[in-house]
Amino acid sequence: MAVTLLIPVAVLADVSLRLGDGVRVIAVNGDMATARLEAGADNALEVGNGKTQLVVEYSAEVRGTAGGEFLETSDTHVLLFEAHETSLALKAPDIDSQHEMDDFNRSRQWRLVDHRGRAIEYAIDVLEKKGFQLGRNHGQELAAFNRTDSPAAYSAAAEVAATEVAAKEIAATEESDAAALESVNAADQATAESDDSRSLADQAMIERMLKYWYQQASQVTRNNFKSWIETSH
Amino acid sequence: MRKVMLAAAVAMASGSASAATIYEDGGFQYKVNGDIQVQLRQKAGDDNNPDIEFDDVELKNYVSYDLNDSMKAFGRVDFGFKDAAEDKQSGSSLEEAYLGMAFGSTSVSFGKMDTAGDEFGVTEAIEANTDEDRFDAVGATSGDDVVRLDADLDALYLAASYELESEGNSSENGEYFDLFVSTEFSGLALGAAFQNWDEAVSSGDESVDTWGVSAAYDAGFATLAMDYSESDSNIDTSANNADQYNLAAKFAAASTTDIAVGMTETSYDALLGLDDVTEYYANVTYKFPSYSNVSVFAEISDTDEDNVDMGYLAGMRVKF
Numbered sequence: 001m002a003v004t005l006l007i008p009v010a011v012l013a014d015v016s017l018r019l020g021d022g023v024r025v026i027a028v029n030g031d032m033a034t035a036r037l038e039a040g041a042d043n044a045l046e047v048g049n050g051k052t053q054l055v056v057e058y059s060a061e062v063r064g065t066a067g068g069e070f071l072e073t074s075d076t077h078v079l080l081f082e083a084h085e086t087s088l089a090l091k092a093p094d095i096d097s098q099h100e101m102d103d104f105n106r107s108r109q110w111r112l113v114d115h116r117g118r119a120i121e122y123a124i125d126v127l128e129k130k131g132f133q134l135g136r137n138h139g140q141e142l143a144a145f146n147r148t149d150s151p152a153a154y155s156a157a158a159e160v161a162a163t164e165v166a167a168k169e170i171a172a173t174e175e176s177d178a179a180a181l182e183s184v185n186a187a188d189q190a191t192a193e194s195d196d197s198r199s200l201a202d203q204a205m206i207e208r209m210l211k212y213w214y215q216q217a218s219q220v221t222r223n224n225f226k227s228w229i230e231t232s233h
Numbered sequence: 234m235r236k237v238m239l240a241a242a243v244a245m246a247s248g249s250a251s252a253a254t255i256y257e258d259g260g261f262q263y264k265v266n267g268d269i270q271v272q273l274r275q276k277a278g279d280d281n282n283p284d285i286e287f288d289d290v291e292l293k294n295y296v297s298y299d300l301n302d303s304m305k306a307f308g309r310v311d312f313g314f315k316d317a318a319e320d321k322q323s324g325s326s327l328e329e330a331y332l333g334m335a336f337g338s339t340s341v342s343f344g345k346m347d348t349a350g351d352e353f354g355v356t357e358a359i360e361a362n363t364d365e366d367r368f369d370a371v372g373a374t375s376g377d378d379v380v381r382l383d384a385d386l387d388a389l390y391l392a393a394s395y396e397l398e399s400e401g402n403s404s405e406n407g408e409y410f411d412l413f414v415s416t417e418f419s420g421l422a423l424g425a426a427f428q429n430w431d432e433a434v435s436s437g438d439e440s441v442d443t444w445g446v447s448a449a450y451d452a453g454f455a456t457l458a459m460d461y462s463e464s465d466s467n468i469d470t471s472a473n474n475a476d477q478y479n480l481a482a483k484f485a486a487a488s489t490t491d492i493a494v495g496m497t498e499t500s501y502d503a504l505l506g507l508d509d510v511t512e513y514y515a516n517v518t519y520k521f522p523s524y525s526n527v528s529v530f531a532e533i534s535d536t537d538e539d540n541v542d543m544g545y546l547a548g549m550r551v552k553f
Contacts (some may be wrong), residue, residue, distance in 0.1 A: 014455065064309075065305075066331060067392060068347060068383070070293065099335070102305075130257065131258050132256055215544055
């Protein structure tokens, strides 16, 4: 049985997220620098496969409680979802009155759907700051929020730790595979022609395993992995 | 006041458009909205000169208390400094001041505010040379002693207001009752309004009934709208005996740019011997993609009156 690790060089597609009108993304996985993006049919936010945490608000011109029209913004919501190699759309419901905006703040019913219109599950919570709202530090607030047990809390450090554990397990597997490689290859030499179909099945399984762990990896781990590929092959 | 057309009630393009919440804690909110609009304008007319105009210069303050899950107390104090900016200041800059209670989707408010009839209309003109509709023409679209009811009933919106006669008081403006109702379905928004206005006793004894209907349709590539309004006075020789219609269309030339064209025609009772007046306008508005609450715009307009030159304006607006 040939156990030769084939390293996939091609980068897997990420998740494309199209934002509806009025949707403002304040942070993506804690990163605020790249979050100021345009909404519209031609603009999409590219995020990695796996879990994505968004800090979002929705703004619209709405009819006031006693008439008139005013610019109104929703509460700041933290939204956590998981997706792989797909296109998504994030919208708020049609809101044209203060009353409907109040309902939206209570219900937090965002519409997150894939390219087929199927609803994507997400966890959601409010990023709340009591008192004066001017000069809010969303970065600090989000860091504190992610230390809570909210279902929308996301810890990149925890994700990295989990990935490192998995990487160690893979490394241990690789070492034992390498140690057995010599004896396996020697045995394969004698039966190489008749075992071709079985070897292909092993490689297909290995490729699936590699894709699975790549999708579970954080962006940092992926970058490290790609660097290793480039320098060692 | 600019009316909310069907497409205008849609979310703004994303960016940093957001109202300014100043304070929020324990169910209490204090929000500030602003609307500053400055324009270089030459009005349509005979040998007019251009000048810098302000429309609007508003600072709006809103507070609310969540008394429980379905009841809220609210108040608003809005200031407008447009007249002061144009050296036309006389009297207070206070535009609205009222308190109210909201019970779910229904609210009752009391004070100085716009009437229900002010919700009517579909015009997309930035600056109209004629009145926007007959409700604006009669001039009773706001009051100082207003009791107002607003109800958001799923697809139906209802507003009713009553300006107390307040005879003998400094706030006496006459007595008028307004009713406005609108509904929206399948991209079509329909509206209807009625007002019964009695002139202040100290000013005269004119009484005017005004009514109007409107429709706006979102056809995808454009929003098309029209309205018709008519006012009838008990005084045959009053200029309030007239009817008016508006046609308007709004296109999204790009995700950041809207173009609107429209016309309005006012017809007076034959007894008055006044010519009908038709006004045409076309304007373009560009909202900055990064900050969609900042926009620049331009408009040309003209009427079919004799000795009237085309008017134009160009300006900038910041809303928050």
